[in-house]
Amino acid sequence: MAPNNEHDSQVTVENMNPCVKKMEYAVRGPLVIRASALELELKEGVKKPFSNVIKANIGDAHAMGNKPITFIRQVMAIITHPPLLETDAFPEDAKSRARDILAGCRGGSVGSYSDSPGIEIIRRHVASYIKERDGGIESDWKQIMLCAGASEGIRGI
Numbered sequence: 774m775a776p777n778n779e780h781d782s783q784v785t786v787e788n789m790n791p792c793v794k795k796m797e798y799a800v801r802g803p804l805v806i807r808a809s810a811l812e813l814e815l816k817e818g819v820k821k822p823f824s825n826v827i828k829a830n831i832g833d834a835h836a837m838g839n840k841p842i843t844f845i846r847q848v849m850a851i852i853t854h855p856p857l858l859e860t861d862a863f864p865e866d867a868k869s870r871a872r873d874i875l876a877g878c879r880g881g882s883v884g885s886y887s888d889s890p891g892i893e894i895i896r897r898h899v900a901s902y903i904k905e906r907d908g909g910i911e912s913d914w915k916q917i918m919l920c921a922g923a924s925e926g927i928r929g930i
Contacts, residue, residue: 805828808826808828811826812825812826844866844867844870847863847864847867848867848870848871848874850863851863851867851868851871852871852874852875852883853883855871855875855881855882858871858872873894874892874894874895876894877892877893877894877895878892878894889918890917890918890919891917891918891919891920892919893914895919896914896915896917896919897914899912899914899917899919900912900913900914900917
């Protein structure tokens with residue numbers, strides 16, 4: 774049966790996969806507890822067949838040795854202190870992205886309240902990225918919710 778309107782195609786508690794309802798989000802569960810214990814043992818000099826523990830379950834890329842992405846940090850610096858737009862301290866691509874984001878914020882400031890799912894222009898950028906990443910499959914920016922991390926996102930659902 775084809776959906777009659779946009780609400781018919783939305784996931785609700787009644788129509789979602791029952792496995793999602795039973796899903797556990799164990800970012801601080803037994804695996805992480807054991808990994809932390811192993812780290813402590815290594816620090817105390819206990820010999821193991823490995824020299825370090827990589828907690829790959831929590832998406833902390835910097836803790837795993839990945840370098841921060843400079844462009845993102847440049848844009849963040851500019852949008853939190855817009856007078857930087859008037860300096861030569863940042864490349865034009867970072868300034869251009871910062872201008873777009875600031876133009877999409879109420880009062881031209883990232884300090885202003887945004888819609889609950891996040892700043893529209895950023896949600897539109899995310900949708901565009903998903904479409905490009907997924908080979909042209911459309912992504913609806915209105916169905917994208919921005920959050921500060923997986924834990925916040927799970928609580929928000």
